[in-house]
Amino acid sequence: MIYMDKRAAKLLKWYDENKRDLPWRNTKEPYQIWLSEIILQQTRVSQGLDYYRRFVESYPDIHALAAAPERDVLKLWQGLGYYSRARNMLHTARDIVQRTDGVFPVKYEDIRRLKGIGNYTAAAIASFAYNQPYAVLDGNVMRVYSRLTGFTEPIDNPKGRKKLQHIADEFLVKENPSDYNQALMELGAMLCLPKNPRCAICPLQIYCSAYATHSVGVIPVKQAKKQKKKRFLNYLVIQSGDKIVLRKRTRGDIWQGLYDFPCIETTSSAKVAYLTETSQWQSIFGRKKHAIEAVSGEYRHILTHRTLLATFVKIQSGDKAMILPEGCEWVSLRKLHTFPVPRLIDRYLSANL
DNA sequence: CACACGTGGCT
């Protein structure tokens, strides 16, 4: 009989009896586990589930993914957010196909080196797919352990995370790291919730320091967050006949690789009369024939660190041969749906075109 | 190493 403390035994029993039936829990394929872990970064199961299904159907294995154009992959990712996840995953798929003919690495150090895979995801893949003894540390695990041990330092800085990693390493059940890691995360997702945790039915209640000291509501401790800044985006929706101008977004800003419209960004809310005087507007239209057809109301789009305030100026252009800004191209309305676009743009398009 | 990076649901 392998030694295991009572806490771990109770946790594993609870997991066995209560775990959700999720598609990535019915496989040991590293590709599918990798995909699920990338999708679930900062993302709820309910939001990622359909994306996972569609992704596996479109790209059943790493070779299929590696062969896909980036635009198609981003289109499949559209609406899920954090698009660097999709770009990095494609990069890594191509990397693995080229270097090892598609064979996913087994050693933690080799997994950890892959682009888009950090400490958490490397430990998750190593333990879930290969049952190797690496302790995962995600938001769930940090919350569970900080409450269990009465950890009162902030968890959202490198120092706090490092201490919690030591706790996680120490608690890990090395005989069954796959189930143990997942049990801990499932407990965090189902019972040990950030607000209104279900302590009454928690299998670890009698071991929980925070519960004993009535501190569940104040643990884990987090540092105060900074205020969101605003960005004012004035989009030029330029149409001529059955074509519309799209812009591919590039490095160094949000939504890299996705498409939106030519944009005049201002430091505050701007009127069209102001926009038409800007050098950007002048360099596009100059004295060329064009007609402002409509100006949308203000669209508010919330990101983690930014509030975007967007208006859309719909313009009929008489000159399809005009000089477009860098990264812009004419796209037929028929093909518009094949381009990956941010949610903000998707909302505008579905309401106006 | 603080900050950037999306989106939607819940309080």
Next chain:
DNA sequence: TAGCCAAGTGT
């Protein structure tokens, strides 16, 4: 409403 949160990583 405004803020918080959800299976983090890259720079």
